[in-house]
Amino acid sequence: MTADPDTAVRGALSYRPVRPEELGICTEIWRISINDYTRRLNQPDLEAETGPLMRLYSHLQATDPERFVVATHPDGSEPGEERIVAFAAAVQRERLWFLSMCFVRPEIQASGVGRALLDEVGPDPGAANGEDGVRATATDSAQPVSNALYASVGIVPRVPLLNLIGLPLRPDAFPALPSGLTPVPFDVLARADHDGLAATVDALDRDALGVAHPIDHAFLRKEGRRGWLYRGSDDSAIAYGYATEAGRIGPVASSDPALLAPILGHLSGAITPRGAFAVWLPGTADQAVVATLRAGFRLEPFPILLCWDRPFADLSRYLPISPGLL
Numbered sequence: 053m054t055a056d057p058d059t060a061v062r063g064a065l066s067y068r069p070v071r072p073e074e075l076g077i078c079t080e081i082w083r084i085s086i087n088d089y090t091r092r093l094n095q096p097d098l099e100a101e102t103g104p105l106m107r108l109y110s111h112l113q114a115t116d117p118e119r120f121v122v123a124t125h126p127d128g129s130e131p132g133e134e135r136i137v138a139f140a141a142a143v144q145r146e147r148l149w150f151l152s153m154c155f156v157r158p159e160i161q162a163s164g165v166g167r168a169l170l171d172e173v174g175p176d177p178g179a180a181n182g183e184d185g186v187r188a189t190a191t192d193s194a195q196p197v198s199n200a201l202y203a204s205v206g207i208v209p210r211v212p213l214l215n216l217i218g219l220p221l222r223p224d225a226f227p228a229l230p231s232g233l234t235p236v237p238f239d240v241l242a243r244a245d246h247d248g249l250a251a252t253v254d255a256l257d258r259d260a261l262g263v264a265h266p267i268d269h270a271f272l273r274k275e276g277r278r279g280w281l282y283r284g285s286d287d288s289a290i291a292y293g294y295a296t297e298a299g300r301i302g303p304v305a306s307s308d309p310a311l312l313a314p315i316l317g318h319l320s321g322a323i324t325p326r327g328a329f330a331v332w333l334p335g336t337a338d339q340a341v342v343a344t345l346r347a348g349f350r351l352e353p354f355p356i357l358l359c360w361d362r363p364f365a366d367l368s369r370y371l372p373i374s375p376g377l378l
């Protein structure tokens with residue numbers, strides 16, 4: 053009896069952690085597999101420039117080496133020679149397991165490889181899925197396969213994440229920072245008390261995102277993102293926010309949802325981007341979405357969907373780093 057093609061495909065594959073020198077192959081699979089379905093939607097191909105993605109992959113591989121897994125197929129040339137045909141990457145940040153990437157070469161899709169990779173990079177039994185463990189990811193709203201696959205294991209689409217691009221042509225559309233709220237650059241605070249600043253940022257993250265992720269803040273600083281702490285008149289830490297000359301705004305964590313729009317106004321005024329700004333805004337941060345559109349930013353197609361198995365963050369007060377890293 054011949055095995056059905058899916059079993060044959062799956063049966064021929066091996067799974068193992070990626071090697072740092074193979075990350076370039078993964079960016080190629082990312083580009084090929086996305087272009088494959090977006091062409092069917094008459095969308096332009098992704099640009100070839102994958103520098104930022106390569107740096108993200110290096111970060112994911114460095115922080116969670118056992119959760120960055122490739123599927124390989126013997127390529128038939130020499131014994132032991134193999135070809136990477138798919139990969140997935142996830143990170144564990146305290147109780148939050150976040151699936152950052154899952155991509156399968158088009159020619160072997162719909163054969164169970166994506167589901168197998170999900171198992172390979174899944175949360176350690178007992179770790180994330182204890183009492184308060186959470187699983188989450190971000191998907192393309194135009195891609196039913198990934199949404200169905202993750203929802204089939206309980207990670208269900210919940211909130212749109214909007215990609216807004218542009219310049220504050222009408223900066224007054226952003227409300228001013230309330231009097232008594234003072235932005236202080238991270239580098240000034242870090243010089244005075246590095247550990248104190250790190251503890252303050254962790255506390256703001258735990259309050260808004262539900263987990264602390266100092267290792268990702270270290271990556272943001274390596275990426276040249278500049279941070280500000282927003283202090284109240286009693287010197288308490290109310291929020292933080294980042295922006296870069298490269299144009300990325302975020303993450304932002306605030307103890308008050310009404311401060312997101314004024315903070316976006318401050319960040320988009322404090323930095324002059326080389327090109328345009330880009331910011332990821334959850335639909336739940338509605339006042340910030342309205343102000344950013346009124347300031348002149350444009351909405352990019354298609355919204356991303358934030359998915360989870362149980363609630364963990366207050367996305368009316370937190371703006372993620374990107375769909376690949378919250």
Ligand SMILES: CC(C)(COP(=O)(O)OP(=O)(O)OC[C@H]1O[C@@H](n2cnc3c(N)ncnc32)[C@H](O)[C@@H]1OP(=O)(O)O)[C@@H](O)C(=O)NCCC(=O)NCCS
Nearest residue numbers: 085154155156161162163164165166167191196197198200
């Ligand atoms: C998304 C992706 C990783 C999934 O991997 P895959 O190997 O094709 O998926 P699998 O065959 O393992 O599983 C897909 C499952 O979804 C189900 N499915 C697919 N489309 C569906 C739909 N429209 N409604 C309901 N279920 C659907 C399939 O039946 C299958 O379920 P099964 O295992 O119970 O049969 C892969 O298709 C891919 O790389 N796509 C392009 C890039 C991409 O979108 N990546 C995800 C970014 S968020």
